[in-house]
Amino acid sequence: MMIKIENLTHKYSVGTPFEKVAVDHVNLEIEGGEIVGVIGHTGSGKSTLIQHLNGLLKPSEGKVYINGQDIWADKSKMRQVRFDVGLVFQYPEYQLFEETVYKDIAFGPRNMGLSESEIHDRVLKAAEFSGLREELLEKSPFELSGGQKRRVAIAGVIAMEPKVLILDEPTAGLDPKGRNKILNQIKNYHDQVGNTILLVSHSMEDVAMFADKVLVMNKAKVFAYDTVENVFARSEELKAIRLSVPQITNVFHRLNEEGYPVPRNVYTVAYAKRKLLAELEKEGKLHA
Amino acid sequence: MLRDITIGQYFPGHSFLHRLDPRVKIVLTMIYIVLLFFVHKYVGFAISVVFLGVCYVIAKIPLKMILRSLKPIVPILIFTGILNMLFVNTGEPFFKWGIISISWDGINMAVVMAIRVVCLIAASSLLTYTTSPISLTDAIERLLKPLKVIKFPVHELAMMMSIALRFIPTLVEETDKIMSAQKARGADLESGGLLQRAKALVPILIPLFISAFRRAEELALAMECRCYHGGEGRTRMRQLHMGAGDAIAACITVVVSGAVIAANFLPLPW
Ligand SMILES: Nc1ncnc2c1ncn2[C@@H]1O[C@H](COP(=O)(O)OP(=O)(O)OP(=O)(O)O)[C@@H](O)[C@H]1O
Numbered sequence: 001m002m003i004k005i006e007n008l009t010h011k012y013s014v015g016t017p018f019e020k021v022a023v024d025h026v027n028l029e030i031e032g033g034e035i036v037g038v039i040g041h042t043g044s045g046k047s048t049l050i051q052h053l054n055g056l057l058k059p060s061e062g063k064v065y066i067n068g069q070d071i072w073a074d075k076s077k078m079r080q081v082r083f084d085v086g087l088v089f090q091y092p093e094y095q096l097f098e099e100t101v102y103k104d105i106a107f108g109p110r111n112m113g114l115s116e117s118e119i120h121d122r123v124l125k126a127a128e129f130s131g132l133r134e135e136l137l138e139k140s141p142f143e144l145s146g147g148q149k150r151r152v153a154i155a156g157v158i159a160m161e162p163k164v165l166i167l168d169e170p171t172a173g174l175d176p177k178g179r180n181k182i183l184n185q186i187k188n189y190h191d192q193v194g195n196t197i198l199l200v201s202h203s204m205e206d207v208a209m210f211a212d213k214v215l216v217m218n219k220a221k222v223f224a225y226d227t228v229e230n231v232f233a234r235s236e237e238l239k240a241i242r243l244s245v246p247q248i249t250n251v252f253h254r255l256n257e258e259g260y261p262v263p264r265n266v267y268t269v270a271y272a273k274r275k276l277l278a279e280l281e282k283e284g285k286l287h288a
Numbered sequence: 289m290l291r292d293i294t295i296g297q298y299f300p301g302h303s304f305l306h307r308l309d310p311r312v313k314i315v316l317t318m319i320y321i322v323l324l325f326f327v328h329k330y331v332g333f334a335i336s337v338v339f340l341g342v343c344y345v346i347a348k349i350p351l352k353m354i355l356r357s358l359k360p361i362v363p364i365l366i367f368t369g370i371l372n373m374l375f376v377n378t379g380e381p382f383f384k385w386g387i388i389s390i391s392w393d394g395i396n397m398a399v400v401m402a403i404r405v406v407c408l409i410a411a412s413s414l415l416t417y418t419t420s421p422i423s424l425t426d427a428i429e430r431l432l433k434p435l436k437v438i439k440f441p442v443h444e445l446a447m448m449m450s451i452a453l454r455f456i457p458t459l460v461e462e463t464d465k466i467m468s469a470q471k472a473r474g475a476d477l478e479s480g481g482l483l484q485r486a487k488a489l490v491p492i493l494i495p496l497f498i499s500a501f502r503r504a505e506e507l508a509l510a511m512e513c514r515c516y517h518g519g520e521g522r523t524r525m526r527q528l529h530m531g532a533g534d535a536i537a538a539c540i541t542v543v544v545s546g547a548v549i550a551a552n553f554l555p556l557p558w
């Protein structure tokens with residue numbers, strides 16, 4: 001599934017004193033099969049940008065192509081686009097409405113017009129992917145905890161088996177353990193299904209750990225779109241727009257500047273640990 | 289789509305009208321609206337329309353905003369217009385076909401009603417365009433204060449109004465968000481018959497109600513935590529003051545009203 005954005009501009013509240021350019025002449029091409037982390041300051045236009053990918057927002061200017069098809073060319077195909085490009089909103093737990101978790105997850109697949117048995121299969125699979133135990137399925141979504149509600153909402157989109165899955169800050173407001181669990185589940189899901197995932201996040205650590213590529217938005221424009229290594233290698237530029245790099249990267253930069261023989265391109269704690277242990281082992285051998 | 293509702297929406301600015309005391313603006317708007325129902329001659333209507341137009345120009349509100357606030361009442365205008373034309377049968381007939389007869393008086397009545405309704409909406413929209421909701425409720429609370437004597441809960445009413453006004457944009461935004469979220473799951477809100485469309489609203493209304501109740505509860509709690517216990521002994525942060533501008537505005541309105549009423553007695557046929 002290839003996404004291509006051409007010269008996309010979006011303005012809110014056109015013709016009032018509140019007019020605001022939220023996305024400004026953005027060009028972007030995303031190949032299929034990767035996890036793309038989307039980062040940027042609050043208000044930089046991330047949510048606005050991603051709502052164009054399934055046609056929820058209409059571009060003020062520019063085009064959006066999914067698999068080479070201009071999504072606004074034929075409005076009758078828009079629903080298909082929404083099934084192909086699944087979008088999980090920020091705080092998605094507020095969209096739940098059904099009597100049971102099962103029915104809520106089934107809402108998307110039912111809208112696709114699938115058969116009852118197919119819907120059943122998909123609900124079970126989606127619940128498993130998002131880490132919902134089976135006995136929860138017959139509960140009311142309003143009895144669940146915040147984190148569980150979030151999973152239900154994510155499962156509701158996964159159940160449509162979108163070829164592109166977009167998650168707008170899926171971990172906002174969760175505790176660190178809940179965050180890691182959800183992100184790991186998303187990663188697992190990606191490994192099994194091999195679809196494209198866009199993950200909006202405020203955490204550099206999460207992006208470094210889970211994404212293949214990073215899209216940096218700044219002031220309604222794309223600041224950078226490249227692999228994790230290449231983007232975080234530009235730490236000075238990122239600091240200039242007041243974004244950070246992962247803290248572990250900062251630590252290693254500092255160590256490197258102080259003269260320790262450590263590499264600068266370290267982005268995750270796990271990788272850092274391996275590097276350090278290898279280095280220590282070398283030293284140990286030298287001394288022996 | 290939901291954002292097209294502009295009545296009750298503040299259009300920030302610093303014009304003469306924006307700076308008037310909100311109490312004065314409310315009273316003058318009410319005088320103007322009452323006046324509209326005393327006008328019988330087209331000269332009077334012309335003066336009223338021009339007066340309102342000048343006010344809009346002074347407030348620097350674009351023409352588009354007026355049209356937008358009038359859009360929702362177009363069906364009502366057409367409906368009452370047709371009723372007036374069909375049922376007012378006095379005077380010279382203008383058109384007759386079978387049992388349908390339309391008289392000049394009927395047409396006259398329809399036009400007069402249309403002008404009145406349009407001016408009424410445009411005038412009250414002007415009030416809300418140039419006055420922030422907060423000052424509006426402040427002013428209403430002040431204006432209704434005398435009613436406290438008969439134990440009318442003025443403060444509570446004003447508080448309810450300001451809370452309602454405060455939450456309209458929030459609820460609109462929330463509705464937008466929930467609609468988007470359900471559309472992303474393939475909800476079809478635009479096609480199908482009446483029943484189907486009503487059913488399609490369920491996934492939007494339920495989350496909306498739940499969040500409205502949640503917000504209400506949180507707000508009540510937050511207010512209690514800050515020791516809110518009604519209007520007794522509360523002082524206000526914003527004091528309302530009347531100035532020379534308010535006197536001028538009042539004088540101009542009185543003069544215009546006088547002219548409009550005088551026009552009723554002019555020995556003119558229209
Ligand atoms: N519905 C709307 N109406 C008017 N302006 C909006 C609307 N939604 C967003 N904006 C404005 O557009 C800009 C971009 O908003 P957007 O939600 O895309 O930012 P974001 O990068 O997702 O931020 P966050 O990290 O806080 O979610 C902001 O300045 C915001 O105020």
Ligand SMILES: [Mg+2]
Pocket residue numbers: 046047048090168
């Ligand atoms: Mg956002």
